[in-house]
Amino acid sequence: MNISLIKKLLNYISPYKKYIFLSIISGIIYIALSLLTPIIIGKGVDYIIYKDNVNFKNLSKVIGVLIAVFLISSIFQLIMTRSTNLLCNKTIKQLRMDIFEKLNKVPLKYIDSNSTGSIINTVINDIETVSDGLIQSFSQLFTGILTIVGTFIFMLTINYKIALVVFFVTPLSLFTASIIAKACYSMFSKQSEIRSELTGLIEELISNQKLVKSFNYEKDALDKFNNINKKLYSYGQKAQFYSAITNPATRFVNGIVYSSVGVFGGILVVKGAISIGNLSAFLSYANQYTKPFNEISGVITELQAAFSSLQRVFNILEEENEIEDPKNAIELENCIGYVELNNVNFSYSKAAPLIENLNLKVKPGEKIAIVGPTGSGKTTLINLLMRFYNINSGEIKIDNINIEKIKRSSVRGLFGMVLQDTFLYQGTIRDNIAYGKPSASMEEVIKAAKKAHAHDFIIKLPQGYNTVLSEDSSLSEGQKQLLSIARVMLSKPSMLILDEATSSIDTRTEIYIQKAFNELMKNKTTFIVAHRLSTIKEADLIIVMDNGKVVEQGNHKELLEKGGFYADLYNSQFEIT
Template sequence: MNTAILKRILKYTKPYSKYIVLSFITAIINITLTLLAPIIIGRGVDFIIGPNNVNFNKLINILILLLLTIIFSSIFQLIMTRCNNIVSYKTIKDLRRDVFNKLNELPLKYIDSNSHGYIINGVINDIEIISDGLLQGFSQLFTGIITIVGTLIFMLTINYKIALLVVIITPLSLFTASTIAKACNSMFRKQSEVRGELTGYVEEMIGNQKVVKSFSYEDRAEENFEEINKKLYTYGQKAQFYSAVTNPLTRFVNGIVYAAVGIVGAITAINGNLSIGNLSAFLSYANQYTKPFNEISGVITELQAAFTSASRVFKILDEKPEVPDKANAINLETAEGNVDINKLYFSYNENKPFIEDFNLKVNPGERIAIVGPTGCGKTTLINLLMRFYNIDSGEIKIDSINVEEITRKSTRGLYGMVLQDTWLFSGSVRDNIAYGKEDATLEEVIEAAKSAHAHKFIMRLPKGYDTILSEDSSLSQGQKQLLCIARVMLSKPPMLILDEATSSIDTRTEIYIQRAFNKLMEGRTSFIVAHRLSTIKEADLILVMKDGKIIEKGNHKDLLKQNGFYSNLYNSQFAKI
């Protein structure tokens, strides 16, 4: 059992310590009342001496006392269960909230370098396993230990010799349970790891079904799935086998304990040193004493799985967050649009430099187009401007202020960004457009939609701007992109980043969108990533990148005159076949 993980879990339960204390008190009272029942029953047995020799008056009193004991025991058990549930679910709620918030703090490098299925599994499945195993398991473990201790005390008060016999045989049950629990741990850990791998693969296949089908990859996808699923089956089967064996083995040992108590107790009663009622109570205690060991042995296997899941969850929580803003970082709400990049160095891998000695000066209102072959650094440059990744050295300035002196939130708020990949959340059309400006009026939303040429198709939707969108909505990729464009047009940021913003839009609509963008870009510094060179003819400056470096720069006419890389690239797109 990992004590470090246990301490971290208990730290999450600290705000609910009053419920833990109340649970502890009610558990003791509940178990005490439960353990009183065999003694009361034993006394009742002693009042039934034989045929026509029953003390009904005292027996009725015994029955009333037994009834009250059972009623109050049930009440305190209800209170204990309620307290345990509050601690369990509130703790899990806090843990899940912290993990989700942590994901928002992590740099994109972590999100990009880990399987999304692995992350989702950590937020949902692993935390559920922690809830079932650790928190609720500890509740059973706690009550089980109290039951064992309480039962032992009651047995000692009846006959200490027989009680010592029970104690002597007890380590056999503990040894059996602990030996199997060690074997369980390894299998549950492997099972949890492969489950995360399987979740990631399924998420990958479902999210890219069109690609899978278009390349007839179904058979190979099924083979890969079956391979992972087979591993999960193997580890799961072994984990469940060890888990299932634990309980029968401990029950076998417990049966030995019960038989020993019965034989020794009967001999003691025959010799006149133990009443029949006390023997009855002792047998009940022997059964109750061994029962928690069965429950604890079952809980141990759940705890092993829970500790494995907890280690994965805490691994996410222990990831280094984005470098925090400086204490004196300023909130820059608006900007003129001066962008200076000086001696910038950046690499995804420390051993493999990518962008080296990059320099660029952009004046307010200029339109900077970035072109080049795939992998040349276009998107990387955008990521650095948005501070999604941290530069290795050099500086990026906005209006002569180093971006490291500005908060990340306000830096990103200075740019309106339209990506090639569209993203809409489950909500109304209006809410999606107003994503960056929640207080926007309906009139402002409609105006932005009209500017993006999205108003007409929105009005054809069942409820217009109040239509609820979801992942399976019938909108085309182009319509989704128009909504993303409208979102930026509504926020009216001082600078723009357009990363293949019209790639999913038909040629006719693209002409209208380009006009809308031209209007939006007036007076705004704009960075335009484009593969279709026809869309950047009017750019003030075109940067031609290759292998993280600027190999050519100038406007469209100047670059064509140079008859270099850009000229060849442009002519290859418009060459007559």
């Protein structure tokens, strides 16, 4: 068991000390009263001397005391269970909050380099597994240990010789359980890893079903699924096997303990060293003493799975955060739009350099088109401007201020982005348009929708602007993109980034949208990532990128006349093959 992992978990549990205190106190009282029961019953047995010789007066008192003990112990058991559940649920709630908050703080590089399905699996399934393990451990493990210690003390007070027999035979149960527990942990760890891999594959296949079907990839997808599923079955079967034999193995050892008490106690009764009532109490204690070992061995399975999951949870929680803004970072709400890149170097991996010594000067209000073949660095440049990634060296300036001296949120607030891939979340159309400006009035939202030519289709929906969007919304890709454009038009940013912003819109609507964009882009520095070169003829400056470098700069006419890389790229889009 990982000690450092337990310490980390205790840091989450420590704020809820009152529940720990309540659980311990009520647990001690509950166990103490439960352990008194066999003695009380033993006294009752001794009052039944033989047929027609029963001390009913004292037996009645014993029954009365027994009922009171049952009632009080039940109350304290309820308090203990309630306190334990509150402790566990509050701890898990905090873990969930922290891991979700962490995912908003980690660099975008972490999200990009890890499977979405794997992250979702950790946030939901792994934390749920930790929750089950915690509740099991705090209830059964805690009460089990108290029962073992308390029972042994009570047995010593009745007859230390029989108590020692129990004490020396019991380690066999612990030894058996510990061997099985190690094998259990190993299998459950592997099972959790494969389950995470399977979750990632399923998420990938479901979210890309159109692609899977269009390429007739169903058989290959099924083969991939079956391969991972076989591994999961194999590890799961082994984990369950070790888990299943834990309880029978310990029960076998416990049976030996119980038999030893019965035989040895019987001999002492014959010799007159112990009464039948006391032997009866001792047999009950022997049963109570061994029972927690069975429960604890059963809990071990839950604990192994919980610690495997907990490790993955802390792996995310201990990821490095995005580099914090300097304490004296500037809050820049508006800007003129002067952008400068000086000797910028960047790579996603040290082994594969991408952008090297990139220099660029953009004047306020200019429309800058960024073109180039796939992998040339177009999207990477946008990521650097938005500070989704930090440059390796050089500097990027906005209005002659290094962006590393401006708050990251402020830098991102200066740009309005419309991407080729639309993002809409589950909520009303009104809320989606007002995503960047939640305080916007309904009139402002409608005005932005009209500018984006989205108003006409919105009012035809059943609830208009109050229509709730979900995964199965019947909106077309073009309609979704119009909503994304309306969102930017509402936020009125200082600068714009357009990445094939009209790619899913019909030609007629695109003409209207382009007019709206022209209005929006007035006096605003705009970066246009272009794949269709025919759409950027009017750009003030076209930056041609290849292998992370600017290979050509100029307007459309100049670059065509030059007959270089851009001219080849432009003409290739109109070649008839």
